[in-house]
Amino acid sequence: MVVPANLTPQYRAAESRYKAARSAAERRAALEEMLATIPKHKGTEKMQADLKRRLARARQEEETRSARHGYTVKVEPEGAAQVVILGPPNAGKSSLLAAFTRAEPAVGEYPFTTTRPQPGMMPYEDVQVQLVDLPPITREHLDSWMPNVVAAADAAILAIDPTSSEVPDDVEAVRERLAGVRVQLVGALPEDGDPRDTYLPTLAVITKLDRARREDLEVLGELYGGEFPLVSVSVATRAGFEAFKVAVWRRLQLLRVYAKPPGKPADRTAPFVLPEGSTVLDLAELVHRELAEKLAFARLWGGKLDGQRVSRDFELRDRDVVELHG
Numbered sequence: 001m002v003v004p005a006n007l008t009p010q011y012r013a014a015e016s017r018y019k020a021a022r023s024a025a026e027r028r029a030a031l032e033e034m035l036a037t038i039p040k041h042k043g044t045e046k047m048q049a050d051l052k053r054r055l056a057r058a059r060q061e062e063e064t065r066s067a068r069h070g071y072t073v074k075v076e077p078e079g080a081a082q083v084v085i086l087g088p089p090n091a092g093k094s095s096l097l098a099a100f101t102r103a104e105p106a107v108g109e110y111p112f113t114t115t116r117p118q119p120g121m122m123p124y125e126d127v128q129v130q131l132v133d134l135p136p137i138t139r140e141h142l143d144s145w146m147p148n149v150v151a152a153a154d155a156a157i158l159a160i161d162p163t164s165s166e167v168p169d170d171v172e173a174v175r176e177r178l179a180g181v182r183v184q185l186v187g188a189l190p191e192d193g194d195p196r197d198t199y200l201p202t203l204a205v206i207t208k209l210d211r212a213r214r215e216d217l218e219v220l221g222e223l224y225g226g227e228f229p230l231v232s233v234s235v236a237t238r239a240g241f242e243a244f245k246v247a248v249w250r251r252l253q254l255l256r257v258y259a260k261p262p263g264k265p266a267d268r269t270a271p272f273v274l275p276e277g278s279t280v281l282d283l284a285e286l287v288h289r290e291l292a293e294k295l296a297f298a299r300l301w302g303g304k305l306d307g308q309r310v311s312r313d314f315e316l317r318d319r320d321v322v323e324l325h326g
């Protein structure tokens with residue numbers, strides 16, 4: 001084959017990834033990238049056709065492999081917490097990732113655009129929350145590696161498209177499929193849940209607010225607003241952006257605490273992040289095991305307290321400043 005000289009560096013990078021690929025999934029991803037970055041003109045038509053053929057083959061191989069062996073995927077957690085974005089096809093999941101993080105996922109007006117997990121970091125005040133965009137879930141379709149990835153997250157966003165004619169049936173399908181693999185999307189954690197189930201605190205997010213009809217928003221609000229915390233956003237107009245970030249953070253039920261070395265100002269740049277209900281002792285353990293063992297007392301700034309001594313089982317609040325004395 002005569003290789004045209006105008007192949008881009010992106011194409012060449014993808015091609016070398018293709019050559020080095022050791023799995024069908026890697027081959028498929030590299031081929032997708034090659035197809036996306038190959039210059040589209042007459043001189044490359046044959047190559048494009050060849051890439052499409054190879055891509056179809058790699059996709060098929062990947063599918064049979066994952067069906068047979070159920071290959072596993074793990075999304076390395078980063079930041080204060082990991083939140084998975086779930087929902088039916090075309091609900092606007094990848095658009096949320098693109099709007100709130102620096103990730104650049106494929107966004108398409110057709111269903112099943114996303115086929116692999118894609119993480120991105122969402123800044124919220126002085127912390128970062130990891131959002132993970134995932135393929136859609138339907139009654140017929142749930143990637144075999146998805147249950148593990150979803151169950152490992154700290155919370156979920158359930159994307160609801162108010163302009164879809166399938167809603168809310170398609171949203172219920174998502175919940176049912178996940179319940180079938182013992183992942184329950186919940187508004188509140190149950191008092192005595194089934195130990196075989198993973199309960200995922202969930203935030204309902206109505207997408208495409210700019211296109212929604214008022215009466216559909218009302219119906220969906222009634223349907224999901226009672227069960228889950230609920231926000232509505234538009235990535236087109238950026239309506240609801242601030243509320244979205246606050247709601248994601250609240251959903252995680254975490255608190256930020258600033259540790260202060262005695263006699264020095266608090267390090268305000270990097271808070272320690274702990275679950276709500278954590279105590280001064282929990283913080284000491286996070287800072288240093290040894291410090292926890294010989295913790296004598298702590299002083300605390302925040303709320304009505306201005307440097308007073310508190311006991312080791314004092315419950316911390318978001319944004320408290322704590323000075324630990326060993």
Ligand SMILES: Nc1nc2c(ncn2[C@@H]2O[C@H](COP(=O)(O)OP(=O)(O)OP(=O)(O)O)[C@@H](O)[C@H]2O)c(=O)[nH]1
Nearest residue numbers: 090091092093094095108109111112113114136235
């Ligand atoms: N007007 C408008 N369109 C939106 C908004 N959010 C997403 N869309 C459009 O909805 C379509 C689907 O968006 P995606 O983000 O790819 O949806 P998805 O849920 O990731 O889709 P799959 O990966 O196929 O499941 C695209 O055409 C987007 O441009 C929005 O806030 N307003």
Ligand SMILES: [Mg+2]
Nearest residue numbers: 093094113114
């Ligand atoms: Mg997508």
